[in-house]
Amino acid sequence: MSAIDVQIFDFVKRKALEVSSELREISLAIHCNPEIGFEEKFAHNLLTSFLEKKGFDVTRSACGMETAFIAKYSPENIIKEKEKIITTGFLSEYDALPKIGHACGHNLICIAGIGSALIFKSVIDELGITNLQIKLFGSPAEEGEGGKIIFIENGAFKGIDFALMAHPGSLDIVYANFLALQHFTCEYFGKAAHASASPWNGTNALDAQILAYQNIACLRQQVLPYQRIHGIINYGGAAPNIIPDYTKSSWMCRSPTQVEVRILKDRLDKCFEASSNATGCKVELNTTSFFYEVKRNDSITSVFKKWQEKQGVLYTSREFQESVSRGSTDMGNVSYVVPSIHPVFSIVDEDDPKPFPDIHTEPFREVAKSLKAHSKTLTCIVSLVMSALEISFDKELLKKVKKEFLNN
Ligand SMILES: [Zn+2]
Ligand SMILES: [Zn+2]
Known part of the structure; x- marks a missing residue:
């Protein structure tokens, strides 16, 4: 010096x-x-x-x-x-x-x-x-x-x-x-009904979130060890005696490169779409900010x-x-x-x-x-x-x- x-x-x-x-x-x-x-x-x-x-x-x-x-x-x-x-x-x-x-x-x-x-x-x-x-x-x-x-x-x-x-x-x-990181949200739109009197008239947007969450939990075993997927349910319904007609979750998926994050996000989209098909709810996925590695x-x-x-x-x-x-x-x-x-x-x-x-x-x-x-x-x-x-x-x-x- x-x-x-x-x-x-x-x-x-x-x-x-x-x-x-x-x-x-x-x-x-x-x-x-x-x-x-x-x-x-x-x-x-x-x-x-x-x-x-x-x-x-x-x-x-x-x-x-x-x-x-x-x-x-x-x-x-x-x-x-x-x-x-x-x-x-x-x-x-x-x-x-x-x-x-x-x-x-x-x-x-x-x-x-x-x-x-x-x-x-x-x-x-x-x-x-x-x-x-x-x-x-x-x-x-x-x-x-x-x-x-x-x-x-x-x-x-x-x-x-x-x-x-x-x-x-x-x-x-x-x-x-x-890690590179994609923030995104998932909303499901269903149909409300009385949860006891006529649940068959409802389309359950909370079920859609839960199934998507489980789909992703299964996917986790098949992703690379350094990849990360994590989310929370922000809104899960208004009351237990109303079939939820709307729910929302927020997510992040991460990987060392931007390309890997985009590929991972495509796989996640399929998890969300699958539970939309299973429940009959409409799904809306919105990406927000993307952090580069x-x-x-x-x-x-x-x-x-x-x-x-x-x-x-x-x-x-x-x-x-x-x-x-x-x-x-x-x-x-x-x-x-x-x-x-x-x-x-x-x-x-x-x-x-x-x-x-x-x-x-x-x-x-x-x-x-x-x-x-x-x-x-x-x-x-x-x-x-x-x-x-x-x-x-x-x-x-x-x-x-x-x-x-x-x-x-
Ligand atoms: Zn922090
Ligand atoms: Zn910090």
Whole structure:
């Protein structure tokens, strides 16, 4: 590491400690005010006001999404030659899960993005850098519709050289394999009847859902081990003494590639259609958002991993890391537009002997507000900032990042 690297690394670590208490306050405020996708009004107002006070140029309700924002910072004396300006994209998420709140730890993803943008800005100001700028994307609804997809549809990532975000979890993983994912719904339309007096006059839309669920349960044995199908019945009828004339279920199917997801979805459609035939109900299948698998940029990944390791983070073998992660994210869609990473950082307290809880559970939600989780997020912020700086300072590295993106 050159002398300038050491100085910048020390500066970034010092800044992380300086902003720690403000970030902690934001993290806890978001955590105790959980809002589901596209309803994150409290978070949107808190974060946009905070970033405006810190000198960012903030677009509230960006790209037609009420709870999205883009916060930009360019130094006043930024160079005129647009092609020489390097723009880093950081991402924050702040949506919660229905009923169980911040059980995915998005309060930490929120401050990871905010903290990275703040510290990167301090470096620009401190060193009088004139060719770097930042855009922080406040991206709503990761747990559902995927706000990042709407950002992409609106061209919001145009001009971004690379994008960085990180997700909390139970293990430090840089070689995560995130699955492509199709969200969809299934509605059955039947005919109501008195369930005791004249059930033969009814067409049972709940039976249709139950049969479809069972069809899919059978199909599961015949899908690849890494494929995932999961659903819930959102509406199963009005009362036990009325033959349900309408029911609705929501589903997700996942596989490592988009092509595999589409093939799997065709097989699922047949399960739903079969129970429509069996019961005489009309079926309506509607696809909603499609998350791409993350096209991980290994050139950025190795830089991020290096900065994490310099701060004492330990990684297991690449093979092991690739085998353990089976989630999905709309960051996958971003990774098809600009070179990106979406590593996982551990928030495990090594001194706590209790088994670490699974993500999307109430115990994980509690860990996501712990001091340990906060301090591990700060470490991750330092690595995100150092990675962004290293890539921005090193022309050859940036070229390598972009070449890998184009060839991948
Ligand atoms: Zn989640
Ligand atoms: Zn998440």
